[in-house]
Amino acid sequence: MAIRAEHEIHGRRKSRNVGVGLALLGFVALMFALSVVKITSLGGAIEGFDHVARPALAVEASE
Amino acid sequence: MSDATLNTQAAEGEAGFGDYFALLKPRVMSLVIFTALVGLLVAPVAVHPVVGLASILFIAIGAGASGALNMWWDADIDAIMQRTQSRPVPSGRVGAQEALAVGLALSGLAVVMLGLAANLLSAGLLAFTIFFYAVVYTMWLKRWTPQNIVIGGAAGAFPPMIGWAVATGGVSVESVLMFLLIFIWTPPHFWALALFMKSDYHEAKVPMLTVTHGRKSTRTHILAYTVLLVPVALGLGLTSVGGPVYLAAAVLMNAWFLKGAFDIWRRPEAAAEADGYAVEKSVFKFSLLYLFLHFGALLVEATLRSFGMGGW
Numbered sequence: 001m002a003i004r005a006e007h008e009i010h011g012r013r014k015s016r017n018v019g020v021g022l023a024l025l026g027f028v029a030l031m032f033a034l035s036v037v038k039i040t041s042l043g044g045a046i047e048g049f050d051h052v053a054r055p056a057l058a059v060e061a062s063e
Numbered sequence: 064m065s066d067a068t069l070n071t072q073a074a075e076g077e078a079g080f081g082d083y084f085a086l087l088k089p090r091v092m093s094l095v096i097f098t099a100l101v102g103l104l105v106a107p108v109a110v111h112p113v114v115g116l117a118s119i120l121f122i123a124i125g126a127g128a129s130g131a132l133n134m135w136w137d138a139d140i141d142a143i144m145q146r147t148q149s150r151p152v153p154s155g156r157v158g159a160q161e162a163l164a165v166g167l168a169l170s171g172l173a174v175v176m177l178g179l180a181a182n183l184l185s186a187g188l189l190a191f192t193i194f195f196y197a198v199v200y201t202m203w204l205k206r207w208t209p210q211n212i213v214i215g216g217a218a219g220a221f222p223p224m225i226g227w228a229v230a231t232g233g234v235s236v237e238s239v240l241m242f243l244l245i246f247i248w249t250p251p252h253f254w255a256l257a258l259f260m261k262s263d264y265h266e267a268k269v270p271m272l273t274v275t276h277g278r279k280s281t282r283t284h285i286l287a288y289t290v291l292l293v294p295v296a297l298g299l300g301l302t303s304v305g306g307p308v309y310l311a312a313a314v315l316m317n318a319w320f321l322k323g324a325f326d327i328w329r330r331p332e333a334a335a336e337a338d339g340y341a342v343e344k345s346v347f348k349f350s351l352l353y354l355f356l357h358f359g360a361l362l363v364e365a366t367l368r369s370f371g372m373g374g375w
Contacts, residue, residue, distance in 0.1 A: 012079035019080025030117055034180055037113045 082156045086134055086165055087127025094354075095126040095222045101358040102226025102241055105304045105365040110230045117180040118229040122222060125173035125189045129218065131166035132197035135159050137205075140267035166197070177229075185228040192221040206268065209275040216249030217242075223358070240299040241361075247292045248354055251285045251324060255347040258282070258327070259340035282328045285346075289324035293317045296357060306374040308367065309360040316353050323349060 099122045103115055110118070134141065134152050142153035151157040170193050178186030200215035208214075220242045227238035257273045258281060264271045272281045296317050300310035323346035335343060367373025 009077050012077050012082075015079040015081065016083070019083075030113075030120070033113045034117050037111050041111070 078151065078157045078161070082151045083165060085151050086131040086157060086162055087124075087169075088130035088133075089127075091130060091219070092123050092127050094219070096123050097355075098241075098245065098358055099123070099222035099226035101361050102223030102238060103230050104226075105237070105361050106227050106230030107303065108230045108232075114180055115229070118177060118185065119226070121173045121177040121180060122185075122189060122225050122229075124169050125177070125193055126222065128166050128169035128173055129193040129196040131162050131169065132193070133201045135162035135166055136197070136201050138162075140206075140269060143267040144263045146262070170197075177225075181229040182232045184232055184234075185225050188221060188225045188228055192218055192225070195221075207270070209270040209272040211270070212253045212272070213250050216246050216253075219249060220245035237299070237302045237304045240295060240302060241304075241358075243295045244292070244299060244357060245354065247288055247295055248350065250288045251292070251320075252347065252350040252354075254281050254285050255327065255343050255350060258335070258343045259347070278332050282330075286324045286328040289321055293321065299357075299361075301375075303374070304361055304364065306364040306367065308373060309357075309364050312356055312360040316356055320346075320349065320353055 096119060100119055103110060103119065134150055137147075138152040138159045141147035141150050147153065152159050152162050170190075174186050174190045174193070177189050196215070196218035200211065200218055204211045204214050223241035223245070224234065224238040227241070228234060254272060257271055258278060262271065262273075265274050272284060276284075296313045297310065299305055300313050323342070326342050327346055330342060364373045
């Protein structure tokens with residue numbers, strides 16, 4: 001038979017786990033927002049790597 | 064093993080989230096957040112809201128971490144004093160080593176993240192603030208000199224300077240004066256409290272001015288620091304963050320605070336005891352308003368400036 005008795009200690013554990021979980025989620029969200037702001041504030045066009053040769057990005061040998 | 068052996072006696076070390084939050088001294092943190100925010104907002108350089116929010120959060124976490132380190136080190140005297148007996152460590156809800164771990168981990172996180180979010184100067188100032196509060200004040204001065212409040216007050220005075228550094232990347236006369244405003248305000252604020260609070264610092268062997276030098280000397284100290292506070296508070300009004308609104312508010316509040324300090328200084332202990340320390344209590348309450356309104360007036364000036372008004 002499963003134990004159903006809820007001790008006060010379980011409530012404290014739960015509050016700790018939920019609290020730490022929410023704090024970590026908030027931290028991740030803040031880091032994401034901060035990263036977006038930092039990267040977009042660099043200015044200029046931002047190009048992603050897309051596995052395709054991009055002549056525009058190649059450094060000319062003659063230069 | 065049967066169900067009957069289930070251990071429900073592990074109350075110690077089974078802290079709830081609120082107990083860990085209490086380690087960070089949330090009431091002190093609210094003052095840190097307010098003053099750091101003002102330091103950031105009155106600076107002449109605009110900060111992106113996300114960077115500003117992250118910076119204030121990490122400054123607050125750093126301040127909270129130093130509070131946790133303070134509770135770890137002071138667990139022995141917190142257990143003796145009635146006012147602090149219910150704190151998480153002396154009450155047994157959080158272990159002392161856990162408080163140390165939380166303090167160290169959050170200190171590192173706050174300093175590194177502030178450095179990444181804002182700049183190295185603000186991170187360095189935050190690291191120094193944590194070191195100053197946890198090591199210089201808590202471990203060294205608090206149990207050694209009755210001037211502990213004076214020098215320890217510096218830790219509480221750094222947040223507006225850090226906020227300013229987040230925005231400008233530097234230190235200037237404005238941020239130094241904001242620092243000095245809190246630094247010199249702290250002693251009369253705490254000593255007014257010490258005069259009417261029945262404290263058990265003596266049992267905890269913490270030297271307080273009221274015990275080591277007597278109550279008359281404490282009253283003189285309150286007046287002396289309040290006089291020193293006036294040029295700092297008015298001087299801040301003459302800088303780029305000040306203006307007519309701030310200066311008018313500062314003149315009124317300093318006149319009121321000076322009158323209160325003078326009343327405290329001139330009255331004999333017997334008279335204070337007779338009326339239940341009415342003057343000391345009212346000056347203590349006013350001192351809270353004093354700091355809030357000074358920084359609030361700086362915010363008003365910054366808001367007016369953004370509409371093309373205010374300032375000099």
